Amino acid sequence: MILFEVKNLVKHFGGLAAVNNVSFQVEKGEIFGLIGPNGSGKTTIFNCISSYFPVTGGNIYFKDQKITGMKTNKICKIGIGRTFQVVKPLGRLSVLDNVIAAAFSKVQTKHEARDVAMETMEFCGLLHRKDVIARSLPIGERKRLEITRAMATRPELLLLDETAAGLNPTELEGAIDLIKRIRDKGITIIIVEHIMKVIMTISDRIHAINFGQTIAEGVPKEVSNNKAVIEAYLGEDYAQG
């Protein structure tokens, strides 16, 4: 079953095409990887999906409903959660309050929101840090807070933007484990990632773009053997690990 679809997405900045006619479909329950070299338009696609800026052309569908141009907060309400590449914690609030604020998107009372928050923090392994002020968290835990917060909005589809970047090996293992557990809950995931090890191990399918255009799509093995992909991107990075 197709949960999510991007059709002929185009985004211009001034005269520059950051995303040019990209289309893909995401099945319910899969982990869908989006790869491409720096500046190839991955984050732009995320920002188009969550409507941070209007698209120039094309359409986006979620559960057969057209969501192009829907307000950002509405996108979250209908079940698409996201994290930011450059983390955006609610700095002066505690971790718990960060997650409670997110939990309110599906529940109304403080009591319920707190329950949802505690449950989500436990699931994401951040419970022991609940009283820490968000901006004093180290980068690894800030990234985890991003995921926790997005999870507290009870999404059906989760957009992860470079959640593994900047993590040390132990944290990386933890992140991979968490993403898998999220998938096991039945939540569909689209992940943008730079670290090949992560994306190749966890993705069910991968969509590769370069200069805002699709160059390949398929299971990890196919994509990693695709000539265009190797040329554009993997050639250097995959070799380095």
Next chain:
Amino acid sequence: MEVFLQTLVAGILKGGLYGLIGLGMSLIMGVMGIINLAHGQLMMVAMYITFVLSHYLGIDPYLSLFVSMPALFLLGVVIQKYTLNPLMEVDSILPENQVLMTVGIGMVLTEIARFIFTSDYKSVRTSYSDATFFLGEISFSIALVIAFFIAIGFTLFMFWFLLKTDIGRSIRATAQDKDAALLMGVNSKRITVITFGLGSALVAAAGTVLMPVYYLFPDIGGPFTRKAFVITILGGLGSTVGAIFGGLTLGLAEAFGATYIGMAYDDMIGLLIFILVLLFLPGGFKRLTKI
């Protein structure tokens, strides 16, 4: 038709001065990202300097530019260095604490002026204050024409300065991207200090050349601060070219408003423009021209 042309001329002359006022504010806005709500008050200080020089020492207002501009440059430097720059390190919940600081500084300047000069109206009367010449049926106030050309002169000089000198380039770089400029070796603190000084000196020039045809009292700063921010917003926050167009627009709007609607609405017109811009042209003229 005659009235129309006369109004047009008055508006353009006024607009040139407003452009100069707006230019200083836009520079500060561009580099520091803050609206300087003490801008009119700085102008007021320059006007008092001009008044004192003329009244007690008999120095011609135009000559006093050589005193008022450096003095205000220094005042601007001191304000930036000792009150605004330290705020960069202060952690505050309020994002607008620098703007708030300028409000406080404006209040202090106004009240000190009141302390020294009382609330009485002052003016500088020169031989050319009321002199006019005619082109056809249209009368030109000589002092306003001189003020206009001095304003244009300073504006052109500023553009040359921003485009051709090292400091000017650093200022533009800082305005575009603070972090990148920092990486390129621009001392951003020094640049903010210089920018605030320049902005203050520019508005000082406007105040000084306005003195022969205007009157002065401590509270004159407030209305001019409001005009300055209307100009800045009209021009697009931080755009120097936009500030010139913003100034001309406000000057013309005020002139036509005064002629065809009524003098009492002078101040309202600026605010009305402000609201219209917010509604229909957020981003000001910069949006239209991409300057």
Next chain:
Amino acid sequence: MKKFMPLILLIILIIFPLVYQNAYYQHLMILVFIWVAIGSGWNMIAGFTGQVSFGDAAFFGTGAYTAGLLAHHFGISAWWGMAFGGIMAMAVAFPFGWICFRLRGAYFALASLALNEVCRHIATIAEPLTQGMVGILIMPTFVSKIPYYYIALALAVVSVISVQFIMQTKWGYYFLSIREDQDAAESLGIDTHRYKMVSLNIAAFLTGMAGALFMNYMGFIDPEVVFSLHDISIMAILVGIVGGVGTIYGPAVGAFVMVAVHEFFRTGFFGFFKGLAVLTGSDFLNIAAKYISHAHVLGFGILVVLVILYLPNGIVGDWNKLVGKLVPFKKKEAAT
């Protein structure tokens, strides 16, 4: 103990006018209470939601004029203005916020400043309605200050409690999220435009009520008084920042301090300079006393500068830092 402090304070405030029947201090306390309400409103939109308003006088004045005009034109008791004043202030806040919150950054702060000026101009120009600069005069309801005292106290308590309550609910969390990071807030399903509007309207309502009470209490208003940039809008900011931005009790502390400072200047350091002038017979001191009594705006300006520089989180927010600075010995003892 700390938990009961507000309650103890409240009891003291309730018995204060009964025990100490001094009209002057009752008057000052009424002003403090009015400022608690205004400060709580300002703190709601600026301190908790992060949208700094420079134009609280627009709401205050609207409230005051609503009460005054109802009494003046229709002979309705100005007390009705307490309810209508808040609602009218919201009627001003609604279209204003709807327009200005579509833009980010300094726009709101500047627009609120402009709103302040627009309201003052309208009140001045619309003479048939407002009597312009002549102002509105109504007959006070009570001769004694005590009824006003309790009404003002009630308003202050209601303001503080309602802010405290709201900050515990979804709205409160949403306000804080908007203050901390607007993009993050949107991604968490928060309609930032809508909740800024909610916050602004709460602020406007509290401020409008305070304005209406001011009308009732003072019996006279004119555009320069209630739409004053310095005496209302800037004072509201000062109450907020001196007390502590984004704290529940900050506005209460700030209101007390600021009314005291205002009075301090108005009376020439509580008559200190005047007394000194009489004592020494010095003309200079006499003139100085006269100046100082008019210098409260200068005092406010200096206070703005100092507070932002050295006490950015206010008395409540920086309490620990403040105590540490004032009592350096205590700290040293604790360290050894």
